[in-house]
Structure formats: structure tokens, C-alpha cells
């Protein structure tokens with residue numbers, strides 16, 4: 001045992017280690033003991049005859065224990081006797097910021113970049129950000145957009161990154177950077193960025209040496225390559241493995257990692273949902289052990305609901321991590337109250353069956369399913385953070401950031417437990433508030449699915465900004481697989497994408513029994529029906545309704561749920577300060593109006609194909625389609 005100290009004082013183990021500024025006062029002593037059998041910044045909280053102790057091997061572990069105890073004190077769980085031990089589910093719990101060097105944030109709805117590129121370093125803001133992350137266990141930040149400019153690796157920018165890293169280090173947070181694959185040519189002036197050319201590999205090695213000279217605990221690189229026009233190894237006839245391994249070798253001496261994204265869709269298959277698997281599954285086993293393949297939860301793109309990406313079930317010899325989107329690109333931006341933990345957990349809890357039942361995405365990516373393949377484990381969330389006063393643009397959007405961190409620390413927590421904690425710490429623990437607000441949060445993801453894209457519909461968003469509905473959208477010259485009609489395929493016969501064995505065959509990228517379950521219209525879960533089946537309008541659903549009637553009912557149900565939130569929030573007025581109450585109320589009104597916009601657009605558009613009457617027991621469209629088609633939102637300056 002090295003030291004026993006009160007947590008408000010420095011932990012002095014001879015090296016004068018301090019708990020970081022802002023660590024809360026809790027009713028316990030902190031014991032730092034390097035001999036404890038605890039993994040990865042874990043901690044123990046135990047009531048002993050000498051009082052309550054927080055025990056950890058590392059200062060960061062002690063800090064996490066302190067926040068955990070504070071959380072328990074605030075949520076009424078600290079009454080003794082306590083004896084608990086926590087170790088994180090994932091070693092690397094990382095936020096991906098899609099922040100550009102001009103301070104815009106791609107898909108950001110909460111203001112400009114908190115990094116203040118090109119301006120004085122906002123020390124206090126970054127400390128506060130780091131403290132918030134530390135309080136939920138997040139321990140990594142990728143500072144810049146995956147659509148990376150080579151300039152991020154310039155010496156000037158690296159020096160700035162080092163300043164940010166210095167501020168975050170005491171909070172246990174390492175920085176990572178997104179890199180542009182053509183940096184050797186674009187920044188270094190080399191003739192090529194071909195990963196198999198020795199000068200290129202040398203350039204990356206030198207760059208790594210420079211980075212680690214400035215930031216000794218630098219986490220590593222995140223790479224979007226050969227995706228949406230970004231450069232990559234395929235430009236030189238090389239594979240993703242060639243590219244990732246070359247970078248991995250440069251980072252290896254410093255224990256850095258490469259997170260190589262599998263968000264690719266070069267049109268080898270006519271179905272975009274098949275393409276990541278097509279490109280990556282054949283490369284299984286070819287990656288270095290400091291490469292992790294970063295895979296979006298679904299096979300297309302962060303939709304309100306997708307099945308899990310089948311790639312997770314097909315790389316037994318490769319480290320994989322899930323990428324989740326905390327920012328609400330496809331879920332109403334920061335205007336809609338959509339608590340995302342049910343979506344995140346749905347992904348992690350999905351059983352891939354790759355090694356029989358129980359091979360969930362959580363089990364795979366925490367290294368349990370294929371332990372030999374995993375040297376490190378990780379999970380990423382695309383941040384929803386900006387300079388807005390409340391960080392996320394919507395008070396409730398903070399819950400998804402909080403929840404991502406909590407889930408990354410302990411993926412066995414339920415989304416309900418996490419929501420409850422968040423409500424009690426953010427607003428009040430009065431049961432008159434917690435109950436109704438919990439219900440609102442817990443139903444909110446499903447409500448969004450209902451009023452936007454029920455029954456497996458997907459990607460019928462407006463072009464480019466992805467805010468409202470445009471199932472009719474046509475853009476001359478645009479990629480077909482960026483347009484709604486490619487996904488919904490509505491015609492007189494029905495609606496939905498045929499991914500069965502008689503269609504694109506995507507079902508066979510899933511292991512049995514899922515492949516057959518998805519393939520058969522009578523066993524396919526209704527939530528995914530139109531994802532996998534082009535379904536006749538008069539198909540009978542489990543409710544006994546036709547598909548058409550069910551679709552109309554789902555849109556209506558979504559609207560009614562949001563309307564009920566407005567009533568709930570009205571009743572919550574006595575519990576919340578006026579400012580926050582009014583701000584949330586204003587957002588709920590936007591959400592309610594948007595939900596009717598979605599219904600008006602989708603129901604009337606699909607009716608042109610179904611030719612069927614809108615059932616009389618649902619609310620009826622209000623605005624004519626022609627009027628809706630004229631709506632052009634200017635989303636270019638949403639920062």
C-alpha cells in the first residue's frame with residue numbers, strides 16, 4: 001500500500017500525484033495501491049472497520065472510483081455496507097469529434113468546435129470537457145474529423161494538439177487524431193502515398209516520432225480511407241490491410257493503435273448494405289495486432305433503426321470495435337429529444353451467432369468471443385459536443401453523451417438504469433419527476449423510428465443535411481445510394497428493399513438462424529420488415545392490419561407519443577428551473593411539428609403507390625405534398 005489520503009488532498013506516493021482539479025469531495029478515503037489485482041483503471045469501493053475506502057492501482061482509477069461514489073451518493077445508492085469492484089468493459093472509450101480546422105463541426109448541432117483552432121487555447125473549457133468525460137469514464141478523444149485534412153499533421157497543428165493533450169492528461173484522457181492517407185504526398189511533398197513504397201513508410205515513421213516527441217501518451221490514428229472520395233491504399237492497388245499495417249508499424253514502437261474504419265461502399269454489390277462485408281471480410285487475419293477495425297453499428301449509416309452490421313460476425317481473427325453516433329445526424333439534430341442508449345444497446349446486445357448463441361457484438365468487441373485476437377478493446381461514439389452553453393444543443397442530448405460513457409465503462413448496464421442516473425444528477429431525484437421523464441426518454445428512440453421511418457424503412461431523408469423527409473428526392477448526377485428511392489423502392493406492388501435470397505442476398509451475410517429468419521417474410525421481425533423485404537401493400541401484419549394501414553398507424557403513433565411528451569413536460573414545470581424548462585419546451589414543439597411533417601410527407605408520398613385510403617382511426621395529413629416538396633431548409637450554416 002502506497003498511501004492513504006483524503007481525496008481532497010494530493011495523493012502523495014512519493015511522486016506527488018494529485019487527483020485532477022474538480023474531482024468531487026466524497027465521503028471516503030482514497031487508497032492507492034499498485035499491488036491491487038485490478039485491471040485498467042478499475043477501482044474498489046469498500047466499507048471497512050476503518051471507514052469507507054476507494055481503492056485503485058492508478059490515480060485515474062482512484063478518480064473513477066471517486067466519481068462512482070459521488071454518483072451513488074446522488075442517486076441514493078451509497079448506503080452501506082458497500083463492497084463493489086469495477087473494471088471497464090472496454091479499455092478504450094473514445095469520442096470521435098468530427099471537428100474541422102476552421103472550427104465547423106461536421107454533423108454538429110451545438111455550435112463551433114470546442115478546440116478553438118487558430119484561437120487562444122480555451123484551457124478552462126477543455127478542462128471542463130475533460131472532467132465531464134472523466135466522470136463517466138471516457139478516456140480518449142479523436143480531436144478532428146475523419147474527413148481529415150493533411151494539415152492536421154503539420155508541426156504547427158501538432159503543437160496545438162500537444163497543448164490540448166497536456167490539459168486532458170490529468171483526467172486520464174489520451175488524444176488521437178484522424179489522418180488523411182495521402183498526407184505523405186500532400187503535406188510531405190513525396191511523389192506518392194503508396195503504402196508499400198519505403199519512403200512513404202519512412203515518412204509515417206518520422207511523423208510518429210515527431211508526434212510522440214510532443215505527446216508521449218498519444219493514442220493513435222483513426223482512418224477513413226477509400227470512402228466517400230477520401231484517399232486510401234486502393235488508389236495504389238493496395239488493400240486496406242496494406243494501408244493499416246503500414247501505419248500500425250509506424251506507431252508500434254510507442255504502443256499506438258490504428259482504428260481503421262470499415263465505412264466503405266464501393267459499388268461492387270448492388271446493395272450498399274453488403275459492401276463493407278465484401279471489402280473487409282476477405283482481409284480477416286491480415287491486420288497487425290495494433291489495428292482495430294472500426295465498424296458502424298449498422299451496415300448503411302446510423303439510421304434510426306438498422307440491423308447490426310454483419311461484418312461483426314465475420315472477422316474472428318481481427319480486432320473490431322463499434323462506432324456509434326451520439327450526434328443526431330439522422331435523428332432530428334439537436335432539436336429532437338431522442339435518448340440513444342436503447343439504440344446503442346440494441347447493437348451491442350445483438351447476437352451475431354458467429355460462434356453459436358451468445359456471440360453478441362458486446363462479447364465480440366470486449367474480446368470474449370475470440371480472446372486470442374484481442375490485444376486491446378475499444379468503442380467509439382461520434383460526439384455531439386460544441387460551444388453551446390449546454391454543450392449539446394438540447395438539454396436531453398447530454399444524456400446520450402453521458403450514457404455512451406457509462407455504457408463504454410460497463411456495457412451490462414441497462415439503458416434505463418443509465419437514464420435514471422442521468423435524470424437524478426441533472427435535474428432532481430424527486431420521483432414525481434424521475435418517473436415521467438424516464439418514460440419519456442425510454443420511449444423516445446422508438447417514437448422517432450415511428451414518426452420518421454417505421455417498419456425497417458431507412459434513409460428517406462432530405463438530400464445532404466439529413467434533417468427532414470424527402471422520399472421523393474431526385475438529384476441528377478448524384479450517387480444512387482445516397483438517394484431515398486434506392487432504399488425504399490416504393491412501387492405499385494409494395495415498398496422496401498429486397499435483401500432476401502431472391503433479392504440482393506444480403507441476408508446470407510448473417511449467420512444462421514438469423515439468415516433464414518430474415519429471409520422469410522413470415523419470420524422477419526416487423527421492425528426490420530422493409531429493410532429486408534419488398535413487401536406488398538396489402539401484406540397482413542401481426543396486428544391484423546395491412547402493411548399500408550400499419551404504416552399509417554406507426555406514423556400516427558409516433559406523433560401521439562411526442563404530443564404526450566409536451567403534456568408530460570408541462571407537468572414537470574415545478575421541478576425544473578425556468579430557463580431549462582422553456583428551452584426544452586421550445587424544442588419539444590419543434591419535434592412535434594416535425595413529426596407531423598414526416599407523416600404528411602411519407603404517408604402521402606407512399607399513398608401515390610399504394611393507392612389505398614388512409615385509415616379513419618389515425619390523424620390525417622395536414623399539408624399537401626406539393627407544398628412539402630417546396631420546403632428547402634438552409635442547413636449549410638447550422639453551426
Ligand code: GCW
Nearest residue numbers: 098106107146147224263301
Ligand atoms: O453518414 C455519413 C455522414 C458524413 C460522414 C460519413 C462518415 C464524416 O453523412 O458526414 O463523414 O458518414 O461517417 O464518414
